[in-house]
Each structure stands twice: as structure tokens, then as C-alpha cells.
Amino acid sequence: MTLFWEDFKVGETIEMGCHTFTESEIIEFARQFDPQPFHLDEEAARASLFGGLIASGWHTGAMFIRMVVEHMTPVHATSGAMGFDDLKWIRPVRPGDVLSVESVIREKSESRSRPDRGTVKIESRISNQRGEVVMSLVSLVIYLRR
Amino acid sequence: MTLFWEDFKVGETIEMGCHTFTESEIIEFARQFDPQPFHLDEEAARASLFGGLIASGWHTGAMFIRMVVEHMTPVHATSGAMGFDDLKWIRPVRPGDVLSVESVIREKSESRSRPDRGTVKIESRISNQRGEVVMSLVSLVIYLRR
Numbered sequence: 001m002t003l004f005w006e007d008f009k010v011g012e013t014i015e016m017g018c019h020t021f022t023e024s025e026i027i028e029f030a031r032q033f034d035p036q037p038f039h040l041d042e043e044a045a046r047a048s049l050f051g052g053l054i055a056s057g058w059h060t061g062a063m064f065i066r067m068v069v070e071h072m073t074p075v076h077a078t079s080g081a082m083g084f085d086d087l088k089w090i091r092p093v094r095p096g097d098v099l100s101v102e103s104v105i106r107e108k109s110e111s112r113s114r115p116d117r118g119t120v121k122i123e124s125r126i127s128n129q130r131g132e133v134v135m136s137l138v139s140l141v142i143y144l145r146r
Numbered sequence: 147m148t149l150f151w152e153d154f155k156v157g158e159t160i161e162m163g164c165h166t167f168t169e170s171e172i173i174e175f176a177r178q179f180d181p182q183p184f185h186l187d188e189e190a191a192r193a194s195l196f197g198g199l200i201a202s203g204w205h206t207g208a209m210f211i212r213m214v215v216e217h218m219t220p221v222h223a224t225s226g227a228m229g230f231d232d233l234k235w236i237r238p239v240r241p242g243d244v245l246s247v248e249s250v251i252r253e254k255s256e257s258r259s260r261p262d263r264g265t266v267k268i269e270s271r272i273s274n275q276r277g278e279v280v281m282s283l284v285s286l287v288i289y290l291r292r
Contacts, residue, residue, distance in 0.1 A: 032208075032212075033208035033209065033211060033212045034208070034211045034212065034215060035212070035215055035216075036215055038226075048226075049225075049226050049263075049288070049290075050226065056211070057227060057229070058204070058207055058208045058211050061204055061207065062178075062179035062180070062204045062208065063179065065179060065180045065202070065204050066178075066179045066180060066181070069180060069181055069182055070181075079195075080184075080194075080195050080196065081203060081235065082234065082235060083203070083232075083233045083234035083235045083236075083281075084233050085231060085232055085233075086229075086231055086232075087229045087230050087231075087233060088228065088229035089227060089228060089229045090229075117195075135229075142195070144195075
């Protein structure tokens, strides 16, 4: 089933996930993209502001989009994100943490210039296994209309 | 040389980069984190809104932080990002594109609760080899003070 712009209802909540962050994947992502000591090495991380190894915030973001895509496919065959507002990394993500995503549809608008599409504003919170929010963001996504 | 909060000057511009996005790394990132058809497969991408293979916006974000870390290390040994505002994916990033980063220091403030640190607000633009901005964002980063 492919979802279109019309299928999203303002106020609706969508739950997605979950994913367990392992120490080895935290370090592997950091080696590729964010080689800062507190993402790479437990001992160096203990001496940092964070007091221990934490995932790159961009790793949390990348796993967020994977959880969304896995849950929403094939929705996203007809969509594209324009960006987002107000992304916050609220708490560190540490090895063993299990993250899940809750998204709420906040606003919808039709495109003025392109009648075949519209935008959907989606607020998402990524939480850990203790129910603590670790990251939040508001996305603006384009969907095709029926 | 380790840089501290005091070393950043409001209005200062820092240039970083650059990185060439290859087709294989675009597809590899998408397989791991953002398996949407227009990031995975040239043929499927031609039928999408984007008309051809494009990098995941999160891939562009991950390469942005790598360019920053490679340029600024060991600055970041003493820092941590809190998040950002107003991230925009303005233009697609396609195979062969060469991206670079230009960051401007916009604001600084001392922490009220923790006198050993302060925040720096940094506006960054990621541009391609034609000088077109493909992504922009405003980051809020914590730095230790001297």
C-alpha cells in the first residue's frame, strides 16, 4: 500500500522502532563519520564532558531515518524531506540503549506551485528504554497527492 | 593546539572540506541507514521526484560533521553539540559532487550554571563544486573555557 499526502491526519501519532545501539556500531559509525574521542574510545570518553562512550548525534539521526523508512516503506517512494527545525540532542545515547520513535502529524499544507504534492510537518521524539527522550526534531516532508 | 570557548570570535568565518560523493558510498550509506529507492538505485531514482540517484540528506549531514571534525580536531576534544535549528536540504547531492563547508560564528554565550563552559552558535553552509548551497544549518555547540 502506498500512502499519499491525503492519508496523513493532523494529530495522528505513529510509533516506530526499535533499535539497540551496540558499542561496536557506535565506534564503527564514529570511525566513518564523526571521529571524536568520546565516540571512538571508552577510556578517552570517560575523560570527556560525557563521562563515557556515547553515540554520535548524527548516528542517532541516521538510525532515526532507518526506523522511519523501515516502518513507512513504501510510503517514502513518493516523498522527499526538505529539512527540519529544532533538532535537539537531549540526552546521550550509550551502548546497550534501545531507541524507539514516536511521530505526531502537526500540520499539512498543499503546494501552491505544484498541485500533485503537499507538505506534512511531523514532530518526532526518539526515546530510550527508560522512556527518556534522547533526540527530538520537527521534519517537513513532501508527499505526492492522489 | 586545543581551542577553547574564548578562541571563537563572532563574525569569524571558517572554511572546511572538501569531500567527493561517489555513487558507491551514496548507495552504501543508504543500505545501512536510509534504504529509499532514490538513494539506492539509479533506475528507481530516475522515476522518483528527484530524477536520478541522490545522497541521503543524513549522509550529507554525516559528511558535514566529518569535515568539521577533521578540520577542527583537537578542538572537539573539549566540546559537544546540543543540536541545531533550521537544517535545510536545499539541493540534491549527486554522484561526483564535491562538497565543502563554510561556517560563520554567529553568537557566543557563557553558561549560567557551569562557569567552566560556554556555547557558540555556528551557521554552516555546505556547497557543491558549482558554488550552490546544498544544505544549511545552525548549530549550538558547547566548548570548555580556559
